[in-house]
Amino acid sequence: MRGHNLLIFKFQFGFQCKCYSSSIGVKAVQEVSSGSIYYNCDRAIVITNNYFTPAAINMAKRIGVILWDRNELENLLNTLLHITLDKINDDKSLKQIKEEQERKEQEKTLKFQQLMNQQLKREAIQQQQEQKRKLIEVEKKKQETRKVLLRCCGVLGIAFLMITIFILLEGKIHDKQYREWLYVQLNDSAEKFGFTICDIKIEKEECYECNIDSDDFDSLKPEQMYLFYDGFIQKVEKSNDEAYIKAITCNGNIYTFTDSLVMEADEIIYDQDKIDMEKRVEELRREYGEEYPCLGMREEALPYTILGEPDRIAKCRDFDILEPRAQSKEYEWGEPLKPGYYSVTVRYKKHLSNRVDDYVEYPSDNGYVFSIYYYDEYGNSHNIDMLDIKKNQYYN
Secondary structure (H helix, E strand, C coil), X not given: CCCCEEEEEECCEXXXXXXXXXXXXXXXXXXXXXXXXXXXXXXXXXXXXXXXXXHHHHHHHHHCEEEECHHHHHHXXXXXXXXXXXXXXXXXXXXXXXXXXXXXXXXXHHHHXXXXXXXXXXXXXXXXXXXXXXXXXXXXXXXXXXXXHHHHHHHHHHHHHHHHHHHHHHHHHHHHHHHHHHHHHHHHHHHHHCCCEEEEEEEECCCEEEEEEECCXXXXXXXXXXXXXXXXXXXXXXXXXXXXXEEEEECCEEEEECCXXXXXCCEEEEEHHHHHHHHHHHHHHHXXXXXXXXXXXXXXXXXXXXXXXXXXXXXXXCHHHCCHHHCEEEEEECCCCCCCXXXXXXXXXXXXXXXXXXXXXXXCCCCEEEEEEEECCCCCEEEEEHHHHHHHHHHC
């Protein structure tokens, strides 16, 4: 029997079908392997109605080609045959119901025709015969259409089944590889920080949850615990999946983590945000501790100037619902209208030039100093703002 070759390259899978009367040799394996490499396929498969020679099977194992012989193909076809037979039985039941309904209608028609004269009876018989002929023609067309649909469903069903199998297989391979990657990353990080991981359990729901058992994790300082967690999260963010450390159990203690916290049971033992805030406060004190408020200074620096914490802070009306261009706050130090009194206005939208679209907006808790009103030691008042500076720049 002459052989027929069919190559299909779709969804990164390469198929070669061989309809031979003899066993399939290594040539078919070589052909599909070459074709899959040329078309950049992930998997190469040879399907036949016969069997494969031992040489072909050995070569396929070495180069990673999947072989489906007559037995495998018969199993798939038997499965599809059962589905097709169930469909045909359902169609037969519908046909019987329809024929029963037609039979009842015909009986009613015959009873009615008995009351008619012979001429009307002949006309009714002729009409009935014509209707039967048309029904037979319609039924034949339906049967032909049904046969075509069954053939199409059979072919599409096989293709869909094969694609589904390989998609599921690919998903399982990715899951296994990612779990192995998580094991490696966790053990490498643990070795870097000098503690031992006894066991890792990884569960997947919406993302991968890692539960770790250790005998000496509690030997780390809280800061090192956070750095271990943060380093792992940074590595995970570079991958295409999501994973996090749900808990680390050590000597009966359970450690959990958030973006900035390390907790032992329900007690916070390390707060990275708090430490960052303390560092920022120290930087502001070093930079502005010996200065007075000045135009353009950021709002966060005002409490750390030489004036210290303000005595009063007042927001403008409807501050929380206004747009940044309309928001403002007033910071005050000392008694109004007396020497040493300072009043600073903070705004949250700053124009960088005369262009309407050339501006920057600041967050509602860290604007910039727009104007300063103060009394010097002699009781003289002074008022400066950003508009005065722009006017001087314009005229100069």
